[in-house]
Amino acid sequence: EAGVVQSPRYKIIEKKQPVAFWCNPISGHNTLYWYRQNLGQGPELLIRYENEEAVDDSQLPKDRFSAERLKGVDSTLKIQPAELGDSAVYLCASSSYGGQKETQYFGPGTRLLVL
Amino acid sequence: QKEVEQNSGPLSVPEGAIASLNCTYSDRGSQSFFWYRQYSGKSPELIMFIYSNGDKEDGRFTAQLNKASQYVSLLIRDSQPSDSATYLCAVNSGYGGATNKLIFGTGTLLAVQP
Numbered sequence: 001e002a003g004v005v006q007s008p009r010y011k012i013i014e015k016k017q018p019v020a021f022w023c024n025p026i027s028g029h030n031t032l033y034w035y036r037q038n039l040g041q042g043p044e045l046l047i048r049y050e051n052e053e054a055v056d057d058s059q060l061p062k063d064r065f066s067a068e069r070l071k072g073v074d075s076t077l078k079i080q081p082a083e084l085g086d087s088a089v090y091l092c093a094s095s096s097y098g099g100q101k102e103t104q105y106f107g108p109g110t111r112l113l114v115l
Numbered sequence: 116q117k118e119v120e121q122n123s124g125p126l127s128v129p130e131g132a133i134a135s136l137n138c139t140y141s142d143r144g145s146q147s148f149f150w151y152r153q154y155s156g157k158s159p160e161l162i163m164f165i166y167s168n169g170d171k172e173d174g175r176f177t178a179q180l181n182k183a184s185q186y187v188s189l190l191i192r193d194s195q196p197s198d199s200a201t202y203l204c205a206v207n208s209g210y211g212g213a214t215n216k217l218i219f220g221t222g223t224l225l226a227v228q229p
Contacts, residue, residue: 031215040123040221040222041221041222042119042203042205042219042220042221042222043159043203043217043219044219045216045217048215048216056216089158091158091159095215097215099215101146101147101164101166101207102215103149103161103164104149104161104215104217105161106151106158106159106160107158108157108158109158
């Protein structure tokens with residue numbers, strides 16, 4: 001069974017430029033999560049999707065971040081414009097459904113460096 | 116107060132010893148608890164989960180949960196150099212079992228010395 005796929009793996013951009021990350025969850029997983037992990041910290045949830053519906057985006061900085069999961073499968077996270085403080089690893093995870101006992105499986109992440 | 120607290124370490128143990136990793140959490144309503152291992156430059160991978168008070172064993176790993184004390188731990192027996200990684204404690208803060216929102220600690224760096 002293929003795991004969570006993310007691309008690109010690395011991205012270097014200058015501040016104020018836009019950037020987008022793509023995620024394809026494990027086949028059959030209805031719930032998809034985007035996390036941000038800063039150096040030396042644990043992952044922090046940005047947004048959670050149940051199928052195509054964003055059910056928790058309370059921690060997404062909506063002035064510059066946007067996300068979509070149009071067909072309830074793969075998802076894109078966008079930052080526009082990027083700031084220096086956005087440098088981090090962006091992790092996508094998926095689970096079968098959104099219940100409390102469901103294990104979340106993480107993709108390899110996209111390492112973003114904003115110069 | 117952080118919702119999930121871990122000692123950042125590093126925790127250094129000799130090869131073959133027992134490594135004990137600890138985590139406390141603030142939300143008394145939390146129902147499920149997860150330990151993830153993260154190698155440097157890699158993404159988190161699930162080691163164990165535990166839902167009920169007591170111990171849960173899986174190979175060299177034992178998770179312990181005490182809901183009254185809001186404490187969860189991970190024991191690694193016969194530690195190997197390959198166990199050297201950051202161990203993340205994650206607590207589900209969903210309400211009424213309907214949501215799956217993990218709150219992660221900052222992780223404990225484990226170093227197993229050959």
